[in-house]
Amino acid sequence: MIGHELAGRYEILDRIGGGGMALVYKAHDVLLNRKVAVKVLRQQFVHDEEFIRRFRREAQSAAALSHPNVVSIYDVGQEEDIHYIVMEYIDGSNLNEIIQDRAPLQAEEAVRIASQICDALDHAHHSQIIHRDIKPHNILIGKNGRVKVTDFGIARAVTSSTITQTGSVVGSVHYFSPEHAKGVNTGEKSDLYSLGIVMYQMLTGRLPFLGESPISVALKHLQETFEEPREVNPYIPQSVENIVLRAMRKNPLERYASAGEMLRDLETCLQPERLDEPKISFDHSDLDETRVMPAIRGSIADTPLGAARAEKAKAEAEEQDNKWDSSGLEENRKRRWVKPVVTVGATLLVIALVFWGAQTVLGWFDIKEVEVPYVVNKSETDARQILTDAGLKVQEPVVYMNNDTVPKDYVYDQSKSNQRVKVGSFIQLFVSTGPQLETAADYKGQSYEDAVTELQALGVTPDRISRTQDAYSDEVDPGAIISQTPAAGQQFDPKKDKFEFTVSKGKETFPMPNVVGMTQKDAIDLLTSKGLVVKESDIVQEKSYKPQGEVIRQDPYQANDQVAKGSGVTLTVSSGLPDDAIQYTFSIVISPAQAGKSSEIHIVYSDATGENIDWGKKTINDTQTFQVPVVLAPNTEAKVSIFRDGQFADMFSKTYDDAKSGVDSMPNTIPSMAPGQGETGQTDGTQGTNTDGQNTGNGQNTGNGTDNGQQQPQQP
Known part of the structure; x- marks a missing residue:
């Protein structure tokens, strides 16, 4: 079972105990992050359907108990052949271990433990649940001193097929009530009898009945008396012994009527006026009336008692024969008083000496009494010092418990307050550990x-x-x-x-930068500086009409989309022209506007790679040839526009089919202007002709330079 996880929730850590019917393991509740105890039914009972049915029903009944002195039941379940109960985990010891270590316990401690057990039983009995197995092993005491009763309802689940094993009743025979030993129905008073035995063991350090076998112990519960607690431990107050004697009556009618009645008796038994109360008495013998005595055979003289009486009679007769008979002699009547006087005097002297000796010896053992200081609301350190100064001792261990109203390390209760006790007496301190604290879970x-x-x-x-x-x-x-x-x-x-x-709020986001049109290197540098990730596998090469190495697409984030740091980006980069692309070079001969003078030439072209691409500018003083390379895609046309001195000079075009056919054409020429001739001026996108620098605005040339009025490209 160690390491197994029940129901996907309870991780079994270690075995911490076990009994005749179940094994108990320490486990971790992974759902609520807390320690729990898991009781697992032993394998020999897992095939008894009636037992399993009652086991579940009684476990559910026990789960209904909600009391500070009852171990809480959290869950009941089954996993294949494993039947289990999940309950509260108590970090401490059971009462049996405490009794073994340091019994007999002080009366105050025994009464405090018994009161909490009795309170738990009272609550259970009101819920119609009988424990039937009260014993020190089933009493848990936490490190804070809190008493917890466990194993409620389990004994009730025993069926007719499991009630006996090899002729003995299942259970703890040393704590049986007489009615339990008889095998008859047991009720609330059976639990009180078992509690009385637990008190007897705490106060004396021994069990009331011992035997060589369970049967012999059970018979002693029915037929024999036990040695009274004060005969074993004379320091037990009479009021406390009375509670044990009443709880352990063999006749249930002579026990306490309920656990509540016994609890009230426990709460007052240590009051000063009750400590020396008369010993409790009962009207009838607590033993069964019918006895089986051994038969007496032969004469009285044949018995040991008859022989003793005969021997005594014979001795008396011999003594009578040996006596001196002084009858007939004359006794001196005057001295007859001496003997009685001497006898009486000697007797009185002996009595006086004995009395004097007794007083002297008692004086040696006479211990001074002191008033117990009231140390409640004092710090533990101060309380110890005050009690020590008064000649008293602190009962160890000190009881530490949570208290919401008293600060940590301060005394909230004490024993024997407002009493006079002998010097050297032990005082029990109850110290606050502050409020009940919880451990913060990790909510990250x-x-x-x-x-x-x-x-x-x-x-x-x-x-x-x-x-x-x-x-x-x-x-x-x-x-x-x-x-x-x-x-x-x-x-x-x-x-x-x-x-x-x-x-x-999640990852911080920002607008996605636009890297389309940038070189691959520049795009990667920019994206990396923004905290984005571009892997080598995220670079996609694709043929296009864009220059080789230029980013032509970015995914999955487009420009200005919100993106978080650490996000991955895929770049599609141009790997060169498509296979069907054609490269063509325009050859254009351009002369200055006026011969002998310089002109600024500006060339702009549009092709498959883009529109209005700036080829560049150049100043010329004479006629020169310009080579303008373009790229053509199927069903497209490339155009080259020439601007001279800021004015549109001419435009040349070439279709894909013409370029593909390979037909040569005459060089494109832009000659110098004759005197009086003007170039078409269009720098603002409007139509018109220019004659000697004048614009008619009607699309006709009135000078030597005419134009058909068509709109010409605007200089970028």
């Missing part, structure tokens, strides 16, 4: 709403849970917690402390 990565729900379940009110701010995070999903106060693992008070959370 958990949704804020789930964290609030968990904290409210622990008792943290909504007004003490705040979402202080939201922040970007590359690691934590949106809506999940980035950090918390108090930190994970820190102790906190659910009734007072506040929780603050920083919640993630």
Whole structure:
């Protein structure tokens, strides 16, 4: 079982105990992040359908018990042949271990433990649940001193097929009630009898009935008396012994009527006026009326008692024969008084000496009494010092328990307050460990709403849970917690402390830059500087009419899309022209506007790679030939526009089919202008002709330079 995970939730860590019907393991509840105890039914019972049915029903009944002195039941389930009960895990020892270590216990401690057990039984009995197996092994005591009763309802699940094993009743025979030993129906008073035996063992350090076999012990519960507690431990107050004697009556009618009645007796038994109360008495013998005596055979003299009486009679007769008979002699009547006087005097002297000796010896053992100081609300250190100064001792171990009203390390209760006790007496201190603290879980990565729900379940009110701010995070999903106060693992008070959370807004986003048209290297440098990722496998080569090495597409984020740091980007880069592309070079002969003078030539072209591409500018003083390369795609046309001195001079074109046919054409020429001739002027996109620098605005040339009025390209 170690390492197994029940129901996908309870991780079995270690075995911590076991009994006749089940084994108990320490486990971790991975869902609620807490330690639990898991009780697993032994394999020999897993095929008894009636047992399993009652086991579940009784476990569910026990789960209905809600009491601070009852181990809480969290879950009941089955996984294949494993039947289990999940319950509260108590970090401490069971009462049997404490009795073995340091019994007999002080009466105050025994009464305190018995009171909490009795309180638990009272609650269970009101819920119609009988324990039937009260014993020190089933009493758990946490490190804070809290008593917890476990194994409620399990004994009830025993069926007719499992009630006996090899002739003995299943259970703890040393703590059986007489009616339990008889095998008759047991009720609430059976639990009280078992509690009486537990008290007897705490106070004396021994069991009331021992035997060589379970059967012999069970018979002693039915037929024999036990040695009374004060005969074993004379320091037990009479009021406490009375409770044990009444709880352990063999006749159920003479026991306490209920656990509540016994609890009330326990709560007052250590009051000063009750400590020396008369010993309790009962009207009838507590043994069964019908006895089986051994038969007496032969004469009285044949028995040991008859022989003894005969021997005594014979001795008396011989003594009578040996006596001196002084009858007939005359006794001196005057001295008859001497003997009685001497006898009486000697007797009185002996009595006086004995009395004097007794007083002297008692004086040696006479211990001074002191008033017990009241140390409640004092610090533990101060309380110890005050008691030591008064000649008293602190009972170890000190009981540490949570207390919401008393500060940590301060005494909230003590034993024997407002009493006079002998010097050297032990005083039990009850010290506060402060309020019940919880350990903060690690809520990082958990949704804020789930964290609030968990904290409210622990008792943290909504007004003490705040979402202080939201922040970007590359690691934590949106809506999940980035950090918390108090930190994970820190102790906190659910009734007072506040929780603050920083919640993630997800990864920080920014507008995606536009890298289309940039070289591959420049695009990668820009994206990397923004915190984006471009892997070698994310570079896609594709033929296009764009220059080789130029980015022609970016995915999946387009320009100005919101993108987070760390996001991956795919770039499509031009690997060169398509196979059907044609490269053609325009050869253009251009002369200055006026011979002998310089002109600025500006060439702009459009082809398959783009529109209005700036070829460049050049100043000429004489006629020169310009080579303008272009790229043609099927069904397209390339155009070259010439601007001279800022004015449109001419435009030349070539279709894909013409270029593909390879037909040579005459060089394109732009001659100098004759005197008085003007170039078509269009720098603002309007039509018109220019004659000697004058524009008619009607698209006709009135000078030597005419134009058909068609719109010409605008200079970029």
